[in-house]
Amino acid sequence: EIHFFDKYSKYFNYRTTLEQFDMIENEWRNTQLPFETSRNVMKTFQISMIPPNTKMSVMKKRVMYKNKLLHALRNRGATTQRVLSGVVSFEKSPSYIDRSSPSDVKAIIPGAKIMVILRDPVRRLHSSYWHFCSINHMKSCTARGFRNWVGTVLQDAHQGIQKRNTLVDGNAARSVAYGLYANYLEKWFEVFKEPGRFLVLFTEAFQESPFDTMRRIEEYYGLTRFDFKNVATQVNGYWVLGSSSKAIKEAKKPPGYSKLKEDKEMEDALYELYRDSINRLRELLLQKNRSSSVPVIVQDFPKWLQP
Incomplete structure (x- = not known):
């Protein structure tokens, strides 16, 4: 973001x-x-x-x-x-990664410092589907609905991901394309070449150790340290601040949502779709770290990004 x-x-x-x-x-x-x-x-x-x-x-x-x-x-x-x-x-939104031109961003705000939080692309797609159907037709949020939602994209993955509005459900096409992280980060790294302009974190590390991740963010942006743990509470296995949290809404998800991970055939198809992009992302991040005096990645690779 x-x-x-x-x-x-x-x-x-x-x-x-x-x-x-x-x-x-x-x-x-x-x-x-x-x-x-x-x-x-x-x-x-x-x-x-x-x-x-x-x-x-x-x-x-x-x-x-x-x-x-x-x-x-x-x-x-x-x-x-x-x-x-x-x-x-600050400003934050996942919309920037694929919609905005990095050169436009740099022209308007040349001093921008960018933080990107990446997640297992298949799990991110599950979450995107939940978000989409919860604000549109929540009762359809099921494993079968998910399969139908992304099915046309998988039938013609290249066309669905490379071209806009070529599919009946453009939301599904864009949601699948979001997981091709390497495609977008290559462009951003090319424009923001200066050391210290990018910080890459992982959702999995944040979920496992949120306070360490917040400390890294504070250090990167030069913020005064704050003791988040002192004011945080655990809800449904998550550390949260205040009452406005997705963790509190976990119990409201339809029963079918938990079965998304159980659709092994669909999950294998999605990982196959993302395989080349994941490999390119790993090499891109390693190369960026080697070529810069300031680390781009400050956390170990999560399981989905490991060889």
């Missing part, structure tokens, strides 16, 4: 801007922006940024729009950073 500016502050919304860039580059398709925002962006693209009666191709208009917007953002971004000087602020 990429830490930018506090989303609750009244300064510029970088995340929405990067979604706009993504929407422009991908012909306005598959955007996560609210409809009203998308419509306003299209109006801006069609009217405000492009002079009336301009004779040029649609592609050139998009390039012009993006260049003008990026120029404005650099100026506004510099102002915002001066205002927030000395303030610890």
Whole structure:
């Protein structure tokens, strides 16, 4: 997750801007922006940024729009950073890893320090399915529903992962593609080459030893140490802070959810799909660590990433 500016502050919304860039580059398709925002962006693209009666191709208009917007953002971004000087602020979302252009991020926020938390891609896909069906049609959250959800992606994995909106269920295609971590991190590492710009952690290590992981995060960002364990409590086997925690909601999951891991055939098919990407990720992280004076990885590889 990429830490930018506090989303609750009244300064510029970088995340929405990067979604706009993504929407422009991908012909306005598959955007996560609210409809009203998308419509306003299209109006801006069609009217405000492009002079009336301009004779040029649609592609050139998009390039012009993006260049003008990026120029404005650099100026506004510099102002915002001066205002927030000395303030610890951040932005986080899994949406950045595959939607945003790393070069856009660096142009807008050149000093960004990035933390990525990776999880076993198959377990992450299970979690993504639970999230999707819990906010849409919770009663369908079953092992059979999961098999149907990702089935079309597995039938034509290459097309489903490489192209947007080629499948009936684009959510499933994108959720499967999220697990191809190496595809995305290669691009981010290429743009953010300076030592100390990336920290790679693992969900499995955080679950096993959350306080050690938090200590590493504090050290990486230069934060004042805080005794999380002193204020944390255990709920359903998880350490939690306060009452707003997914751990408290564990018991509300449908009975069928626990059977996702029991579908051995589907699980084997997914690991086979991710196998090459996992191998590339392992080599990429090892290479990045060897070539940098500042470690990118500070935790041992979890079981799914080991040879």
